[in-house]
Amino acid sequence: DSGVTQTPKHLITATGQRVTLRCSPRSGDLSVYWYQQSLDQGLQFLIQYYNGEERAKGNILERFSAQQFPDLHSELNLSSLELGDSALYFCASSADRAGDEAFFGQGTRLTVV
Amino acid sequence: GIQVEQSPPDLILQEGANSTLRCNFSDSVNNLQWFHQNPWGQLINLFYIPSGTKQNGRLSATTVATERYSLLYISSSQTTDSGVYFCAVGAYSGAGSYQLTFGKGTKLSVIP
Numbered sequence: 001d002s003g004v005t006q007t008p009k010h011l012i013t014a015t016g017q018r019v020t021l022r023c024s025p026r027s028g029d030l031s032v033y034w035y036q037q038s039l040d041q042g043l044q045f046l047i048q049y050y051n052g053e054e055r056a057k058g059n060i061l062e063r064f065s066a067q068q069f070p071d072l073h074s075e076l077n078l079s080s081l082e083l084g085d086s087a088l089y090f091c092a093s094s095a096d097r098a099g100d101e102a103f104f105g106q107g108t109r110l111t112v113v
Numbered sequence: 114g115i116q117v118e119q120s121p122p123d124l125i126l127q128e129g130a131n132s133t134l135r136c137n138f139s140d141s142v143n144n145l146q147w148f149h150q151n152p153w154g155q156l157i158n159l160f161y162i163p164s165g166t167k168q169n170g171r172l173s174a175t176t177v178a179t180e181r182y183s184l185l186y187i188s189s190s191q192t193t194d195s196g197v198y199f200c201a202v203g204a205y206s207g208a209g210s211y212q213l214t215f216g217k218g219t220k221l222s223v224i225p
Contacts, residue, residue: 042217055211104148
């Protein structure tokens, strides 16, 4: 168990819908990262938050947004879903902003039908 | 951004054999990690190894930061070692933001 908790584990939804994925980091970790893993793109970095502030942005679509709350949990919001958004979404956390070891949650498997 | 290349892309081993997986990266890094993704999709931390050598049971890893590569050794492989092995490197981009960038992975299949 990495200590990073993601919910839900599985999600099936229809095109055009909006979903929210939730992540609780390891106790004491201030950084949260979101990744998308699809078959054709591998593991792609989406966005990072550090202590409530956005710190880095990767290949995140405009339809996607995220935030980190004062209790340090994070949510990834995916809207106007398309079939191509079907993927495994991972959250990771680390103690500090950069360089520290990152630990990953079990992922949320999103299927858009 | 930084490029991460892993080789080989696929590897089939007989149980009990040894193997070496390689990760090359294109620039200086602050962090290098090896992960094992099991058949259920879970990413398991194997090593945090920005430089030097570490060992954990049948697995060991070496990173030569000055030459921009890392190696993961698996000895006496078991069927439970099957899965995808990822190398991920952490570095600052030109814009000053930090990212952990993954390679495409090595898919290992260990057959009895």
